[in-house]
Amino acid sequence: MCSSIDDCDLAILANESSRMTVADGRSFIEEGAPANDFFVVTGGRVKLFTLLPDGRRQITGFAEGGHFLGLAASTSYAFGAEALGGATLCRFPHAGMQRLTERFPNLEHRLREEASRELALMQARMTLLGRKTARERVATFLIERCQHLEKPDLSHPVELDLPMPRTDIADYLGLTIETVSRILSAFKKEKLISIRSITHITLLMPERISTIAEGME
Amino acid sequence: MCSSIDDCDLAILANESSRMTVADGRSFIEEGAPANDFFVVTGGRVKLFTLLPDGRRQITGFAEGGHFLGLAASTSYAFGAEALGGATLCRFPHAGMQRLTERFPNLEHRLREEASRELALMQARMTLLGRKTARERVATFLIERCQHLEKPDLSHPVELDLPMPRTDIADYLGLTIETVSRILSAFKKEKLISIRSITHITLLMPERISTIAEGME
DNA sequence: CGCAGGTTTGAACGCAGTCAAGGATCGTGG
DNA sequence: CCACGATCCTTGACTGCGTTCAAACCTGCG
Numbered sequence: 151m152c153s154s155i156d157d158c159d160l161a162i163l164a165n166e167s168s169r170m171t172v173a174d175g176r177s178f179i180e181e182g183a184p185a186n187d188f189f190v191v192t193g194g195r196v197k198l199f200t201l202l203p204d205g206r207r208q209i210t211g212f213a214e215g216g217h218f219l220g221l222a223a224s225t226s227y228a229f230g231a232e233a234l235g236g237a238t239l240c241r242f243p244h245a246g247m248q249r250l251t252e253r254f255p256n257l258e259h260r261l262r263e264e265a266s267r268e269l270a271l272m273q274a275r276m277t278l279l280g281r282k283t284a285r286e287r288v289a290t291f292l293i294e295r296c297q298h299l300e301k302p303d304l305s306h307p308v309e310l311d312l313p314m315p316r317t318d319i320a321d322y323l324g325l326t327i328e329t330v331s332r333i334l335s336a337f338k339k340e341k342l343i344s345i346r347s348i349t350h351i352t353l354l355m356p357e358r359i360s361t362i363a364e365g366m367e
Numbered sequence: 368m369c370s371s372i373d374d375c376d377l378a379i380l381a382n383e384s385s386r387m388t389v390a391d392g393r394s395f396i397e398e399g400a401p402a403n404d405f406f407v408v409t410g411g412r413v414k415l416f417t418l419l420p421d422g423r424r425q426i427t428g429f430a431e432g433g434h435f436l437g438l439a440a441s442t443s444y445a446f447g448a449e450a451l452g453g454a455t456l457c458r459f460p461h462a463g464m465q466r467l468t469e470r471f472p473n474l475e476h477r478l479r480e481e482a483s484r485e486l487a488l489m490q491a492r493m494t495l496l497g498r499k500t501a502r503e504r505v506a507t508f509l510i511e512r513c514q515h516l517e518k519p520d521l522s523h524p525v526e527l528d529l530p531m532p533r534t535d536i537a538d539y540l541g542l543t544i545e546t547v548s549r550i551l552s553a554f555k556k557e558k559l560i561s562i563r564s565i566t567h568i569t570l571l572m573p574e575r576i577s578t579i580a581e582g583m584e
Numbered sequence: 585c586g587c588a589g590g591t592t593t594g595a596a597c598g599c600a601g602t603c604a605a606g607g608a609t610c611g612t613g614g
Numbered sequence: 615c616c617a618c619g620a621t622c623c624t625t626g627a628c629t630g631c632g633t634t635c636a637a638a639c640c641t642g643c644g
Binding site for chain 1: 417419420421423424425427438439440441445446468472475476478479480482483484485486487489490491492493494496497498499538540541581582583
């Protein structure tokens, strides 16, 4: 987001924001709470989720460095947010953000772009949740992780680090941890991936996994 | 959207847009096609969807009068769109829209609000698709329909008109038509609803249905 | 070493899907 | 006006995928 703002204006920006750090597992946005701030993730990772009254949870996204949070909110937040292994954030009160958009008109455009990008992602995720099989979901998740790397290249084996526990993967994919675990084991048995440790997975045949992800087996 | 623009400026607006009518079932946005236009639904209804290669379909939303389409697109559309019983639209080429946002700065803000509203809706829909049971999904759908009425009031019976076929309801909820049909029949048997005709349904106990929708049975 | 948390694996169940037949409803043409 | 066919919807019987319940297995840490 900062890319849309001149260097010499960083002081103004800093003036409207405050930095904060959130410890692992600590929640910093409460679903349904009055939405007073925007956030930018500056370090670490964050998970966004919504809850049902009985505790069922849907993780709606993972956010990392540079990600913008709080667009999916009018007066109250439509989601909760929690640090995933510690995170640092920039907090922008709505009022301050409004001053910024008046000062930097193209910032508003930038925010819309961010929202559009997010919308497009969510469309794909709805298809995943509504129409894909468990195998396809896990495959999609692995490919998504690849594309978050700096150099996404599916023509060679890819080493992945999954910073989130299985519980989070399951709640992200609309599955149970057992199903996620079983399917990862199946992929391993099929020599599609190798599991070096719980968090460290190598995609041995990324393109085949991508094919599975698209539902073309 | 037009509410953010002065009456006397309508001419400028009209100059940048063109009207079009789409016949029932006719597609006017092709998923993946280059995104050159925004659309505003001015009459009738429209369904938005994404497809998997083998034909599985997820309907990501229904849009009616006043709704804005095309925000979930960067260079190419992230969804397809099709008229539902005939619709009229306003088409705004991206270039023209840019001229409009330069002329009316608060339009950009308006677009972001629209995107935010849509994002919040999608969060809820992801929870529906990822974590709700079939019963809860159908109940949620019925309640959603209530809230699209001008006077949403769940304390008395509500008459609903469902303009879309069962196929669309199923693809919207991530279910099959059989399941949707069975659950509507079950609701009827439980005296929660009455089915006057295929499209005309009365919620006899809206609050109980709302309770089911939230997963609190 | 022993405990605790998360993960994997196994066995059985159940919800929603699939397959298939029967019913409505509507438009069309004889 | 009714018969016919097409299309959509409902209902039933059965299957199967993913869940549930439960036990074993790591892995790190006091």
